[in-house]
Amino acid sequence: MEDLEKIKKIYPFDTLPIExxxxxxxxxxxxxxxxxxxxxxxxxxxxxxxxxxLEGEVFLEKNSQLIAHLKGxxxxxxxxxxxxxxxxxxxxxxxxxxxxxxxxxxxxxxxLSKYESFSKYFxxxxxxxxxxxxxxxxxxQMERLLDVRxxxxxxxxxxxxxxxxxxxxxxxxxxxxxxxxCLVQKDGEIGIITERDIIKKILAKEINPSLAKAQDVxxxxxxxxxxxxxxxxxLLTMAKHRxxxxxxxxxxxxxxxxxxxxxxSHESKNIIFxxxxxxxxxxxxxxxxxxxxVNESVIDGVxxxxxxxYVGKYIAELNDHFxxxxxxxxxxxxxxxxxxxxxxxxxxEGRREQSLKTDQDNALIFEGNSANREYFEKFSELxxxxxxxxxxPPCQGNVMISNPYWRRTKEExxxxxxxxxxxxxxxxxxxxxxxxxxRNVFGEDKLIDExxxxxxxxxxISKHFLPFLASEAIxxxxxxxxxxxxxxxxxxxxxxxIDIKKYGIFPITQGIRVLSLHxxxxxxxxxxxxRKLKDLSIFTPDFARDxxxxxxxxxxxxxxxxxxxxxxxxxxxxYINPKELSKTEKEILIDVFKKIxxxxxxxxxxxxxxxxx
Numbered sequence: 281m282e283d284l285e286k287i288k289k290i291y292p293f294d295t296l297p298i299e300x301x302x303x304x305x306x307x308x309x310x311x312x313x314x315x316x317x318x319x320x321x322x323x324x325x326x327x328x329x330x331x332x333x334l335e336g337e338v339f340l341e342k343n344s345q346l347i348a349h350l351k352g353x354x355x356x357x358x359x360x361x362x363x364x365x366x367x368x369x370x371x372x373x374x375x376x377x378x379x380x381x382x383x384x385x386x387x388x389x390x391x392l393s394k395y396e397s398f399s400k401y402f403x404x405x406x407x408x409x410x411x412x413x414x415x416x417x418x419x420x421q422m423e424r425l426l427d428v429r430x431x432x433x434x435x436x437x438x439x440x441x442x443x444x445x446x447x448x449x450x451x452x453x454x455x456x457x458x459x460x461x462c463l464v465q466k467d468g469e470i471g472i473i474t475e476r477d478i479i480k481k482i483l484a485k486e487i488n489p490s491l492a493k494a495q496d497v498x499x500x501x502x503x504x505x506x507x508x509x510x511x512x513x514x515l516l517t518m519a520k521h522r523x524x525x526x527x528x529x530x531x532x533x534x535x536x537x538x539x540x541x542x543x544x545s546h547e548s549k550n551i552i553f554x555x556x557x558x559x560x561x562x563x564x565x566x567x568x569x570x571x572x573x574v575n576e577s578v579i580d581g582v583x584x585x586x587x588x589x590y591v592g593k594y595i596a597e598l599n600d601h602f603x604x605x606x607x608x609x610x611x612x613x614x615x616x617x618x619x620x621x622x623x624x625x626x627x628x629e630g631r632r633e634q635s636l637k638t639d640q641d642n643a644l645i646f647e648g649n650s651a652n653r654e655y656f657e658k659f660s661e662l663x664x665x666x667x668x669x670x671x672x673p674p675c676q677g678n679v680m681i682s683n684p685y686w687r688r689t690k691e692e693x694x695x696x697x698x699x700x701x702x703x704x705x706x707x708x709x710x711x712x713x714x715x716x717x718x719r720n721v722f723g724e725d726k727l728i729d730e731x732x733x734x735x736x737x738x739x740x741i742s743k744h745f746l747p748f749l750a751s752e753a754i755x756x757x758x759x760x761x762x763x764x765x766x767x768x769x770x771x772x773x774x775x776x777x778i779d780i781k782k783y784g785i786f787p788i789t790q791g792i793r794v795l796s797l798h799x800x801x802x803x804x805x806x807x808x809x810x811r812k813l814k815d816l817s818i819f820t821p822d823f824a825r826d827x828x829x830x831x832x833x834x835x836x837x838x839x840x841x842x843x844x845x846x847x848x849x850x851x852x853x854x855y856i857n858p859k860e861l862s863k864t865e866k867e868i869l870i871d872v873f874k875k876i877x878x879x880x881x882x883x884x885x886x887x888x889x890x891x892x893x
Contacts, residue, residue: 283310283381286334290353292401293332296391304391309382310334319371319380320357327360327367329382336378340369349590352811358402361385362392430514430528431507435536438463438527443471443495447482450494451475461525463534464498470534471498472525502527507535514538558601564609564669567602571671574598578636582843588633588835589807596632599625599672600721603642606666607722610659618655621646622723623663623681630717631789631804633835636842637852639673641714644681645693645727652689660687679714690727694734701738704748712749716793717804736800746798747887753791754880754889758873759783766858766870774855780841781854784834787876788827791883806831827879830872837861837869 284305287293293301309329313319313336320327322342331338333354340348340356347369350356360367392399439457441450443466450473454462461474473494481497482489503521505514507530518526518538525539554570554577561567574595581591603623611617627641628634646656664682668674681687688696697715700708716735720728739745759767759778768776789806796809799816803809807828814824841860842852858866883889 283334286353287332287381290332290355292398295397296395300391300395304383304387305381307384307387311380311382313373313378313380315373315376315378317373319373320367321370322368323366326365327357328385329357330355330361330385330388331357331371332381332383334379334381336373336375336380338378338380339372339374341372342369358388361388362402429507430505430509430511430538431530431535433511435528435538437536438534440465440470440534441494443467443493443498445494447478447489447492447494447497451478451489461537461539463502463527463537464494466495466498466500469500470502470527471495471500472502472527473498474525504529504534505538506530554598555601558598558605561605564606564666567605567670571602575671579843579846582636582839583847588832588839589805591839592628592631592633592805592835595634596625596629599629599634602670602672603667604722606663606670609666610662614655614658614662617646617659618652619647620724620727621656622720622725622727624718624728625721626679626718627714628717630719631806633789633806635835635838635852635854636846637854639675640667641675641679642681642721643679643686643715643718645688645690645731647690647724647727649689656687657684690730693731697731697735698738701742701745704745709748709752713752713790713793716797719804732802735797739797739800746794747889749797750791750794750883750887751889753787753794753883756783756787757880758787758876760870760873760877764870766866766873768858769855776859777855777857779854780834780838780856784873784876785831785838785854787880788831788834791879794883794887823878826875830875833868833872837865 284302287301287305288298293304296304319331319338333350333352333356335352338350338354338356340350348356356371357367359365392402436459439454439459439462441453441462441464443464445453450462454460454475461472464471464473477497477499478489481487482492503517503523504527505517507528514526514528518524525537528535528538554574557570558567561570578591578595581594582588586594603625607623622645624630624643624645625641626643628638629641644656644660646652660681664674664680674680679686700712700715704712718728718731761767766778768778792806792809792813795813795818796803799813799818801809801812801816803812810819810824810828810831813819814821819827837856838854841856845852858869861869
């Protein structure tokens, strides 16, 4: 019955007679998929089903590049069904418990022949797909590398030394220029010497470095390529000669050095590529370099107008892989754990809504008793050290598993959470606000399930817990004056600015968290929570849409402000300056604040908060 109601709301199925929709639901296959399952692969046999996402998310990927991010209500697979050709993309599940209704090809084609309006929709969509093909071309890996010329990307300037320089001075020169290689000039010929050459040809053979010259170790001649060549040709040349550095020429002179890390940097917006690199990294040094690429990529995405919902999920997905890789490195060093455990990310990281200012918030739960405590103390200290070495910022409030308070057995967590809920004083409410967005980033899902079950059970029997939490969401009144003008800070460092987190983002995340806990919704992402609340009729579709888009707008303003500050070497914060907004943006911001006031009134009435205000 629930599936029927969902299909009735999805265009163009909502144009079909009710009897037809009932038949579709009765004969279609409803399947639930796990994260990273593959529905079909590009180039495989033509499809036999039309796919409709009821819950969850799917990525369509071509040549390992993301070309479409599909969510609830989206329809896909029809191009292959109609054309009877192989699918041109791979469909990968990106969220656990993704529910997909699968309609057989014969039924879909029958609907196309019987209902003109239904058929017209898919005809238009096919036309759009065909029209978009040339534009998509540049987003596919091989084609993009063919389109990009070497001269279009930033590469390293050449470091040139004389061939008679001894190896000790050569190594010092490379270190001074923060370079792992340099070019060597000998009798009018140019060669190249790398750190690896020094290690293999000098140190490994126990040759006295002071007696060896750069020209004796360097490789001659160098392999070169003109800067006007496609980047793809450079990669082929590097692969053919099994080299990691290629000397680039321009007008007959050495222009720079292209190395494999520059190529990785150019490809840093490719999440599939980055994940592969993260998962096979052998050290924190490699992970640190990749982490710097992620930050650059995120800032570029924000400045180009990327949807903040996707920015958060992009950061979270990559951070999850960094953390999982660090766990493996730690386990390789100190051995496997003595029991099941879970590393949880909490706060904005748990919600997949990190800003460019976010620090790390994490917690650890493990089975057993205090006998396992010694292992996890050692594990946690090394785990946090490695994250800091990589570049993850420390939590200013020390909400990290290196702090014993955030590292407990399952029974200890039950006891502490119960204490928070029984006595919701300010510090406990703060802990709840951080912790109750938890999700498993590595380890045993069963422990997370048991935590949620315990929390929901306690909420059912508590009369005062949710009202206390809700009172936090109405604590800060949106800064809109009596005449509808924005109110800013009147003095101090942030005079003339607005704390967008305090007055906008926090009331929404806090209030949505309360309603989600009340309705036993386990999703932690605010956008997803709002959609769930709409599905449960807690919100009307219009109110849910306005709140979701308002939240999206606030997140966009904050991210863009932070990105600009980072680009100008200013520490990012949560303040925005209304003077830097356009007239339209100011009007939208005022409307969003008014919607937050409406939301706060809803919470005030629902939880009878007159006694808390």
